[in-house]
Amino acid sequence: MKSWLLVLALASLGAHAAEDGPTPCDNVDDSKASLACSAYNKKTAESELKDAYKDLLDRAKTNFSGEPAKQAKMKDLIGAAEAQWEKTRDADCAIETFEAKPGTPEFTTAQDDCIAQKSDERSEYLQTLANPGDEGDVPEQ
Template sequence: MKSIILALALISTVAHATEDTEHNPCDAVENDVQTLACSAYGKAAAEQLLADNLQSLNERLQTLYADNKAQLNDITSKIRVAQQLWQKQRDADCAIAAFPAKPGSEAYKIAENDCMAQVSDDRSEFLESIGQE
C-alpha cells in the first residue's frame, strides 16, 4: 500500500514537472539507468515546487504582517528554523527509506530520490497552507 501511494505521488510530481518542459525522462522508462534519471527528475521537480512554495509563503507573510515588522521577523525566523530542522529530518528519514541498499548504488539513489520527492511534496503542501485567508 505504501509503495502504491509513493508511486502515485511520484507520478503526480513528475506530471507537474512536465507542464514546464517537453522532455521528461520518466516517459517510457525501460531500464535502471532511465529509472534513476526519472527519480532524479522527480526529486528535482519536487524540490523546485518546495522552493517556489517557500518563496510564495514569504511573500504572503510580507503582505499579512506588513504593518507589524516584529511579528513578521518572528514568524519568518520560526519558519527558517523549522525548515532547517525539517531538512535534517528529511535526510535522516530518506536514509532509512533507502536501507538496506548500499549507499551510492543505483537502488539507493532511486529510493532516496523517491523519498525526497515524496516528503518535499508533503512539505510543499504544508507551506502552501500557511497564511492562507
C-alpha cells in the same frame, strides 16, 4: 504497500511535469531511466518547495507590513520549522533507504524518490499556509 504508494506518487509527479512537455519520466523501462526520472522528480519537487517557501515568506511580509518585529519573528519561525523539517526528512529517507547500498544507482534512486515525495508533501503544506482558503472554501459574506 509502501512501494506501491511511492510508485503512485512518482507517477503523479511525472504526469504533472509531462503537461509541460517530455520528461525523463516518459517511458521508464530500465534502471538507468528510473534513475534519471527520480533525479528529475527530486529537482522538480525541490524547486516547487523553494517557491512555496518563498510564497510563505512573502505572505508573512505582507501580513505584517507595518510590524517589523512580527515580520522578523515570523521569518525566524518559518526558518526554524524548515530546518527541523529538513532534519526529519533526512532521517525518514535514511530509514527508507536503509537496505540499499550507498553509492549504487538503487540507493540514489530510492534517495531521490524519498526526497521528491517529502518535498512534494511539504510544498503542499506550505502552500496551505501561504494561501489559506484556496482549498475550495467559499468565504462567508
